[in-house]
Amino acid sequence: MLPKIPEEGMEALKAALEKGNLIEAAAKAKEALERVDKITLKIAVTGEAGSGISSFVNAIRGIKDTDDGAAAIGVIETTANPTSYPHPRYPDVIVCDLPGINTPKFEPDKYFKQVKFSDYDFFIIISSPRVTRHNIHLAQEIQKQGKKFYFVRSKVDVDLTNEKGRYDEKGILKRSSAPVNRPRQYRERAILDTIREKCIKDLEEAKVASSRVFLVSKWDLGKYDFPTLQETLVAELPSLKRRTLLRSLTKMIKETLEKKKEQLQTEIWLKSLLSCGVAAVPLPGLSTVCDVAMLVTSLKGFCSDFGLDENSLTTLARQTNKPIAELKAVIKSPLSEEITKDLVMKLLTKCAAGAIKYSTYFFNFVPVVGSVVSAAVPLPTTKIMLQNFLDDVAADALRVLEVAMEGDVSK
Ligand SMILES: Nc1nc2c(ncn2[C@@H]2O[C@H](COP(=O)(O)OP(=O)(O)O)[C@@H](O)[C@H]2O)c(=O)[nH]1
Ligand SMILES: [Mg+2]
Missing domain, CATH: 3.40.50.300 (P-loop containing nucleotide triphosphate hydrolases)
Known part of the structure; x- marks a missing residue:
């Protein structure tokens, strides 16, 4: 329930977020902030x-x-x-x-x-x-x-x-x-x-x-102090309103990104299965290289789903009059361009330790996947890695938009 945001442009903002278009989302958010008097x-x-x-x-x-x-x-x-x-x-x-x-x-x-x-x-x-x-x-x-x-x-x-x-x-x-x-x-x-x-x-x-x-x-x-209080209130009203609007806007952005993340989450199982070769090539071991290549594609996909690539950020920085470093400073995950096979291998290794317990559980319940046990990259590890990455990019996108909207509060 967000009664305070003027409705105009809100659907456009949501649509931009769903498309992973941070530039358009930031522009729509700015327009909403400009309607502060409403x-x-x-x-x-x-x-x-x-x-x-x-x-x-x-x-x-x-x-x-x-x-x-x-x-x-x-x-x-x-x-x-x-x-x-x-x-x-x-x-x-x-x-x-x-x-x-x-x-x-x-x-x-x-x-x-x-x-x-x-x-x-x-x-x-x-x-x-x-x-x-x-x-x-x-x-x-x-x-x-x-x-x-x-x-x-x-x-x-x-x-x-x-x-x-x-x-x-x-x-x-x-x-x-x-x-x-x-x-x-x-x-x-x-x-x-x-x-x-x-x-x-x-x-x-x-x-x-x-x-x-x-x-x-x-x-x-x-x-x-009553006269001073009245004056203070009137003087502070515009910035109070701006703050309120920004808070509602951030809440709405967060909810939309969260929903998008949930949708993408449903694909994670499929992506992990495919990357482990169960659906594609039922020959464990053989497809190691292909698997990683596929994960590279998946991670790049998440980045573009949330607008986290060099081009978008450069345009966003220009549009919001902010140094690109300021936007990048809040991004914790790698950008689309930085995703390589090496990076994926590193991420997988990092997740492998955490996946051990989970894999025991998983293989007990889904025996059909047992055939991939010998694959280079076990399924739960892949899943956890994709999940972590998705969580990170969603949080990054929110932070980037927060920075993009920031300067508007103090006006
Ligand atoms: N002397 C004095 N009495 C006050 C003042 N403000 C409220 N009161 C009295 O305190 C009582 C309770 O006031 P009210 O506004 O109903 O308080 P509330 O219960 O907090 O809503 C009433 O008898 C008011 O007239 C004040 O500034 N000076
Ligand atoms: Mg009362």
Whole structure:
């Protein structure tokens, strides 16, 4: 299910991949990335219940809690199910009000499955008054999925009011509440900085430091970090969308290549049988040279099935404006041109050791093939070699395309 990729050109991309045409595939992928403005971004607002998730959803949409269509607020009226709201100014952005992670219906260990975290592209974690283990758990899960989040410390008005209570009308610290590290003079900025630093430190300690922390009060959206947060979000939206699109695209490419690999896998048995001479020449030993020649052809075939040859790479490098070395750097298997009889012999020797156990199993069950036992290259070895090679070229093709699409993320 890939709802975020604009449909145009997707069939062409799949067809190019099926043909092993990396050049066309990369071009189609680039075209898809250029349609970035058409993709919808789903932003999930999450956190512990009661920390102000729904209030934040209303705030970011620029509406009052009492307006029609506002998310329900309150200690009792907790959000029961994830609810989506379109962003009033950016219709391709959907803001989702998620239930709190610690509500009875949504237990922490099942939360991620229940609210389908994988469906969202970007997260905002609301936290107050302190960073809890649930907050950390949320951040870690988001990071695990390779997605980004902002950390919002809500209700800072409450903190400021509480702190203010420790100072007199002139802003001087009252004697009764004078622990060591409180400044004598009331200073709002210092209090806010302390809160922010504490959040950052807690997140860093939990190894989720890539986040940004914003201090917010729903009662004063023009103050603290809410304006900056809005600006940051708007500024980062295009690159967030690009990242999302690239992720979906890579997933789709991977699935298509995987399917292609599965199809080719069905041919492996046949190819190994043929190369061992069972189907072609029932004279073991005689066809050793022919066998290897045939394997050379098979491996070259896999390379061209996945577009891994000098010509394709040269064109791809030119088309994507990347040095060919950069594309080659991610390729682990030999290119079509590098496949020789010598290389095949080397690969077979490498696989032979691994095939011993398997061959015992195989020959017990398929006695008819027993006649090739004396052949220079036993059947399981051939099969394993072909299988390994196929796995490698499929993985190489994916990596090459990833490199080819790379530069488009940072734009
Ligand atoms: N003082 C203050 N109260 C807030 C703030 N954000 C939310 N609240 C209150 O916290 C309670 C829970 O808010 P709600 O948005 O429903 O939290 P949710 O359960 O996380 O969705 C409500 O009474 C809100 O008015 C804030 O920034 N400052
Ligand atoms: Mg709520």
